Amino acid sequence: xKKILMPVVAVALLALIPYVGVExxxxxxxxxxxIPYFAALxxxxxxxxxxxxxxxxxxxxxxxxxxxxEKSLDWIRQDRIESPSKPWHAAIRVLSEVLLxxxxxxxxxxxxxxxxxxxxxxxxxxxxxxxxxxxxxxVIVLRHSRFFFLEPGPFFQFLEQADGFLxxxxxxxxxxxxxxxAAITFLVLRRxxxxxxxxxxxxxxxxxxxxxxxxxxxxIAMRYFAKIDVMPVKDLALGYMKFSFSAPxxxxxxxxxxxxxxxxxxxxxxxxxxxxxxxIFISPTRAQLNNSREKRxxxxxxxPIKFRTYAEYEDEYREKMKKAxxxxxxx
Amino acid sequence: xxxxxxxxxxxxxxFEEKPSVLKGDYAGREWWxxxxxxxxxxxxxxxxxxxxxxLGFPNPRKWLPTDDDWKLxxxxxxxxxxxxxxxxxxxxxxxxxxxxxxxxxxxxxxCHFFLGTGDPKNMPVLRAELVRSVYRNDFPMVEKILxxxxxxxxxxxxxxxxxxxxxxxxxxxxxxSVFCPMGIDTAEITIMVREILQLVGLNNNWILAPxxxxxxxxxxxxxxxxxxxxxxESLVDDIEDVTGVKVNPTFNRKGAEILFITPxxxxxxxxxxxxxxxxxLLFHHxxxxxxxxxxxxxxxxxxxxxxxxxxxxxNAKMYHEAKRLGVKWILGGECGHMWRVVHQYMDTMNGxxxxxxxxxxxxxxxxxxxxxxxxxxxxxxxTADLIKNGKLRLDPKRNDHLRTTFHDSCNVARGMGMFEEPxxxxxxxxxxxxxxxxxxxxxxxxxxxxxxxxxxxxYMEMRMKGGFPRANAVRHVREKHKVxxxxxxxxxxxxxxxxxxxxxxxxxxxYGLHELVxxxxxxxxxxxxxxxxxxEPMAGFEDGEEDED
Numbered sequence: 001x002k003k004i005l006m007p008v009v010a011v012a013l014l015a016l017i018p019y020v021g022v023e024x025x026x027x028x029x030x031x032x033x034x035i036p037y038f039a040a041l042x043x044x045x046x047x048x049x050x051x052x053x054x055x056x057x058x059x060x061x062x063x064x065x066x067x068x069x070e071k072s073l074d075w076i077r078q079d080r081i082e083s084p085s086k087p088w089h090a091a092i093r094v095l096s097e098v099l100l101x102x103x104x105x106x107x108x109x110x111x112x113x114x115x116x117x118x119x120x121x122x123x124x125x126x127x128x129x130x131x132x133x134x135x136x137x138x139v140i141v142l143r144h145s146r147f148f149f150l151e152p153g154p155f156f157q158f159l160e161q162a163d164g165f166l167x168x169x170x171x172x173x174x175x176x177x178x179x180x181x182a183a184i185t186f187l188v189l190r191r192x193x194x195x196x197x198x199x200x201x202x203x204x205x206x207x208x209x210x211x212x213x214x215x216x217x218x219x220i221a222m223r224y225f226a227k228i229d230v231m232p233v234k235d236l237a238l239g240y241m242k243f244s245f246s247a248p249x250x251x252x253x254x255x256x257x258x259x260x261x262x263x264x265x266x267x268x269x270x271x272x273x274x275x276x277x278x279x280i281f282i283s284p285t286r287a288q289l290n291n292s293r294e295k296r297x298x299x300x301x302x303x304p305i306k307f308r309t310y311a312e313y314e315d316e317y318r319e320k321m322k323k324a325x326x327x328x329x330x331x
Numbered sequence: 332x333x334x335x336x337x338x339x340x341x342x343x344x345x346f347e348e349k350p351s352v353l354k355g356d357y358a359g360r361e362w363w364x365x366x367x368x369x370x371x372x373x374x375x376x377x378x379x380x381x382x383x384x385x386l387g388f389p390n391p392r393k394w395l396p397t398d399d400d401w402k403l404x405x406x407x408x409x410x411x412x413x414x415x416x417x418x419x420x421x422x423x424x425x426x427x428x429x430x431x432x433x434x435x436x437x438x439x440x441x442c443h444f445f446l447g448t449g450d451p452k453n454m455p456v457l458r459a460e461l462v463r464s465v466y467r468n469d470f471p472m473v474e475k476i477l478x479x480x481x482x483x484x485x486x487x488x489x490x491x492x493x494x495x496x497x498x499x500x501x502x503x504x505x506x507x508s509v510f511c512p513m514g515i516d517t518a519e520i521t522i523m524v525r526e527i528l529q530l531v532g533l534n535n536n537w538i539l540a541p542x543x544x545x546x547x548x549x550x551x552x553x554x555x556x557x558x559x560x561x562x563x564e565s566l567v568d569d570i571e572d573v574t575g576v577k578v579n580p581t582f583n584r585k586g587a588e589i590l591f592i593t594p595x596x597x598x599x600x601x602x603x604x605x606x607x608x609x610x611x612l613l614f615h616h617x618x619x620x621x622x623x624x625x626x627x628x629x630x631x632x633x634x635x636x637x638x639x640x641x642x643x644x645x646n647a648k649m650y651h652e653a654k655r656l657g658v659k660w661i662l663g664g665e666c667g668h669m670w671r672v673v674h675q676y677m678d679t680m681n682g683x684x685x686x687x688x689x690x691x692x693x694x695x696x697x698x699x700x701x702x703x704x705x706x707x708x709x710x711x712x713x714t715a716d717l718i719k720n721g722k723l724r725l726d727p728k729r730n731d732h733l734r735t736t737f738h739d740s741c742n743v744a745r746g747m748g749m750f751e752e753p754x755x756x757x758x759x760x761x762x763x764x765x766x767x768x769x770x771x772x773x774x775x776x777x778x779x780x781x782x783x784x785x786x787x788x789x790y791m792e793m794r795m796k797g798g799f800p801r802a803n804a805v806r807h808v809r810e811k812h813k814v815x816x817x818x819x820x821x822x823x824x825x826x827x828x829x830x831x832x833x834x835x836x837x838x839x840x841x842y843g844l845h846e847l848v849x850x851x852x853x854x855x856x857x858x859x860x861x862x863x864x865x866x867e868p869m870a871g872f873e874d875g876e877e878d879e880d
Contacts, residue, residue, distance in 0.1 A: 003361075050430075057423040062675050065508050065516060066748030067774035072701045072712050075719060076751045082774070083748040097512065103437075104512045108770055110440040110800075116346040118446060118803045120770035126437060130512070196439045199362050200456050202482040205434050276513055279431035283514035284424050290748050293705040296678045301421055305640060307647040308546055310655055313626050316547075317556050324557035326625060327583050 004192065007207035011214045011261070018260035022253040031256045032236060032248035039263035040240075046270025051278050060299040064288035071290070083290045094287050098280055101127055101134075126190070133183035136176040137212070139163055143174070147230075147237035169224055177220050184213050208274060211265055218258035228252045333791040335372040339834060342795065346449075362451050363464065363484060367496055369396040372792035375499060375785055378539035383532070385543045386641075390532025396495065401488070407531045408486050412469055414527040425523050428515045429466050432459060438507035438517075443777050444500045447796035452497050455507035455517045461493055462520060495533045498524045500793065502782035503636075503668075504741035509774050521783075526638045534637075538784035541633045545645050549628040550595035556582075556625035562598050563607070563623065570608050573866060575858030578615040580623055583656065587622035588693060590653050593664025593710075594631040594822035597843070603825045605864045606665060606843025612852050613714065613845065617694045617722060621662065627652035630669040631822060635676075636784040643680040646672055649707075650681050660690040661707040665843055667740035667782065667821035670709060674747045678705040695720040711752040711820060714848060718759050724853040729860065730761035732870035733816040733842070736808045737764065738801065738828070739776035740821035750774075753820050753844050760851040765812040771804035781827035794827065795834050802835035809836055818842045 021027040068082025084090040096102040109123035143160050146152045152160075164172035188209055191201045222228045232249030239246060268274065281287070289295075314321065314328055321328050337345075374396045383391035392402050404410065419426050438455040440446065445453035452458065460482070468483035484490065503518035528534065544553035554562070560582050571577050581587065593610065597603040614621055627648040634641035653661050663673055678684065687706040690699040697716045699708045717723050737757055743749050750773050757764050771777050780798025781790075808814040817828055817839055825843055832839040850863045861872050 054423055054427055054430075057420060057426055059423045060421060061679055063424060063516065063519065063746075064675075065505055065514065065745050067509050067745065068748060069750050070701065070748030072699075072749070072752065073697070073716055073719070076715070076755075079748075097514070101512055103510055103514070104435075106510055106775075107437050110446055112346065112446070112449075114347060116343055116799075116803070118800055120768070126435060130435070190436075194436070196451070196454060197436045199360075199451050200434050200436055200439065200454060200460070202434065204482065273431065273433050276431040276433050279427050280513055282423075283427060283431075285508055285516045286514035291701075292675050292678065293673075293702045293707070294700065296682050296704045299679050302680065305643050305647065307644045307651070310626050310648075310652060313549065320555060320557045321583075321625070324560050326556055326560060327585070 003201065003203045004206055007203050007210050010207060011210040014211075014264055015214050015218070015257050015261060018256040019253050022256045028251070028256065029247050031260055032251070033245055035263050036240065036259060039266040043266035043269055046267075047275070047278065050270050050275050051282075054279070054282060058300045059284050059288070060301060062288050062290075062292035062297040063284050064290050064292075065285040066290050071294075085289055085291045085294070087289065090287055090289055094281060094283075097283075097286055101130055104130060125186070129183050129186040129190070132179050133187060136180035136183060139176045140174075140180065140216075143176075147234050148241050150238065171223060173224075177216065177223075180216055181213070184209050184216075204272060208265070208268070208272065211261060211268070215258060215261045215265065218254055218261065222252070222254050222258060226252055226254050228255055333788055333830075335789050336791040336795060336834070337372075342792075346799075362457055362460070363482075365451065367450075367452070367493060369492070369496065371397075372789070374496070375535040375537050375787045375790045377532075378534045378536040382536065382539050382543050383534070386539060386546070388532070388534070388539070389530055392532065396492070401492075401533075403488075403491075403531055407491075410530050411486065411491075411527055414530050415466075415523070418523050418527070422519070422523070424516065424519045428459070428513075428519055429463050431513050432456060432463070432515055433513070434460075435512065437510045437512065438515075441507045441510050442501075443504070443506070443780060443800045444502075444793075444797045447780070447799040448500075448793075450500075452493070453500055455501075455511075458497050458501055458517055459515070459520050461490070461497055462524060465490060491531075491533075494524055495528060498528070499535060499785055500797070502741070502778045502780070502785065502797070504778035504782055505745040506741065506775065506777065509745065522635075525636065529638060535784060535787070537787035537790075538633050538636045541784075542637055542641060542645065545629050545633065549624075549626045549648065550598075551629055551631060551633060552595045552599050554595060554599060554628070556628075559595075559598060559625045559628055563611075566598075566604055566608050566611065570611060570864075573862055573864055574612070574854055574860065576612070576615065576854045576856055578611045580611055580614070581621075582623055582625055584622035585656050587656060588620040588659050589622075590627070590656060590658040590661045591621045591623050591664070592627055592630045592649060592661060594666045594669060595629050596631070596822040596826055597664060598628070600822075600826055602829065602841055602846070602865070603822055603843065605846040605849070606825065608864045609843065609845030609847070609849030610664060610710065612849040612854065613723075616724075616852050616854060617717065620693065622656065622658070624652045624656065630664055630666045632669060632672045633784055635668055635672050642672060642676065646677055647681045649673075649677065650684050650687075653684070653706075654686045659688040660702075661687070662710060662713060663707050664710050665820035665822065665845060667742040667823055669742075669822075670749075671742035671746035673705065673707050677707070692716055694722050709747075709749060709752070711749060711756060711844065714845070715752040715755050718756060723848075725760055725848075725851045726853050727760050727762050727851055728871060729850050729863070729869050730847050731763070732863070732868065733761060733847070734763040734765070734812065734814045735761055735816040735818050735842070735847070736767055736805065736812075736814045737772070738767075738779070738805075738817055738819045738821075738824060739772055740819060740824055741776060741778050741782060743820060744774055744776050753818075756844060756848065757818060760847045763812075765808050765814055767804040767808050771800065777801040777804065779821075779824050779827045780831060782823055786823060786827050791830070795831065798827070798831040799835065801828075802831050805832065805839060806836050809839060815839055816842050818844055818847060820844050 018031045066083045068079025070083050071078040071085040080089040104127040108120045145156045163174045191197045232251045236248045380391035464484045465486045501521040508516040541551035597607040634645040684706045690708045777800040781794045828841040
């Protein structure tokens, strides 16, 4: 239980900091300007650093996982996505991982029954929950562009309309707000409910989930309940786009809670498991081509090695070889 | 039955009663608090001092994992940390896979060792966490600031023992990586950890003894050239007894068109020898101009389970010998990890093989463009092409005494992607073939439980547990379709599946694919066939009955 409670407490404390800071100490400049710029810098620089740090390390061997038929004889149908032999095959493979969580779709659940017998049932809940979570987050982030641009493009307007088409509240209710909370609830519950998941989960697995919950709840509270005045918020966001350092207008402290938790997430991002966002694009088992017999893969640190040559071998066994009528180089 | 093996009834009881994460609960405990214990049956013997000395590896000594004192070298922590740092620099995969796991748990119940033992540390995610927890603590990483929070721990002797135990309960089969949304491959981590454990003298005799043999004699079994030839010649005699046909393999012959390399288990071990007889019959049938080398007489490569350098060193013999003999290209026999090495590593390590020619089948003229650079063709690709072009005279009825299923070998499946060729061949050489359940074949195939060099007698208990998911899938088709023959294209499978079948599914025999090809081949000048290559009677060909052919 400790590993669940600690992150909850951590997020609660983190949420209190800006509240107290703005409400009682009047630090709106710190929380509205200084920290956001700092967090954005850490996010961008940190993430770039992690990507470059990975990419500068060599991939000495072709280690692609082949989950479908290789390209071999003409009359055997190659599985071009699961066993890619051209760059565009691999691009589709990687993109289908990124956008559709292709590998998770394969997921099944093993059960040991009396006998003993193992059975494997289809188990797509993780796939579904994961998709709902990530896609909702993406839509929510894109939706926020209306704060950052005077006139968001038609795509963003469409996104906002589509997301709010239910129109059951004032302002219009966004489906993704509910969806992301439902998905997080599921993702947390499955970590708690299953014995395997309980064991393998760490505090660092719960923390980002709770942190995002905090961000979403603060956001929802602002929009539907506290109904915070959006004009100064939009001014502030437009200011960010111009790298302006002017002080924010009068905004409720709930907004600073929302913003500060986002900043925490941004700073946490590059140094935690959240970097999987970048890793998934370059995972060698998925991004490489299964053409290692067709085209030589180069290893930058490959160096010559001393091995036992045929000559040394024959020197040891020449007499025995001759007796057995095996041809030799030197009589 | 091995003294290292509990009775089947005891193991079944353990499956059903002992709590495991599969069905039970470990309320309130963390994985790093769970005890583990070395006892007879759950470790492979460490390498003998003379073997280690012969290979020039560090810390040769006599010891057992059950000892209190493992006689580690001074400063072993530093040795391991430095070695790990070096490999983090050399392999993007290692760094990436230590960094990017989100612990989603998709891999948790995909490992055959987890399914067979219920031990949580056999969940691939936790196997990797054994290393990640130390990585987070000890390696230069910004995550250091979040130490306790991120589940970090020091590299102490308990952790080291845990590594030694659990990285030999991984067979590098890559099944978990199929399900991982990040494509994390536990095999990459296991390969690295086993490699650095060598540096402090933690190793496995069943791997290093063959490595040492292979280096000296050319093959894992340590067969010297004259014995190697003698053995194949005795197989030639056996073939003549069964078929009445005399085949003529040649050895170390310069100027042959093709060099044929197969695991030495096919030359010496039962039932591998029957597969070898199948190859010999096939080559005779098509009049192939080939030779077998006594120097490069090993297809397999236990160096792969040792270190990158050792893999390269043993593999170098293949091209070296092909060059010396002046062949045009290399044909490789049925094997699992051999093909992972040949397909994904050989050309990179020891290529370019510009002294060879792009492989072309001398019988059909088919160009094997997929092997254009490496110049090595898999026997199943070669044979499938022969059959497709109608170059083989086959009588599948000669395998009517067998009801078959096919076991995809991990490395050929997930490290090469060959699924259709063996199935095509199998369907052409026998009349009864039934697939095991879909979650246990093809890219989702289960390891035999003994891959990656843990096929040791003293490890029998773990092997029977690790092989349980495979055996259970075989039992399914045995009950449903009366399957009695498990066909594979892997030499380790041929060695390890027979005891697994005897234990879990008595009555199921293990065959190599080309043994069945050998049975089905109608040879020119053959005598009336009544027995298969094992000299067991074929169905419908009994003496006195008219052969329809």
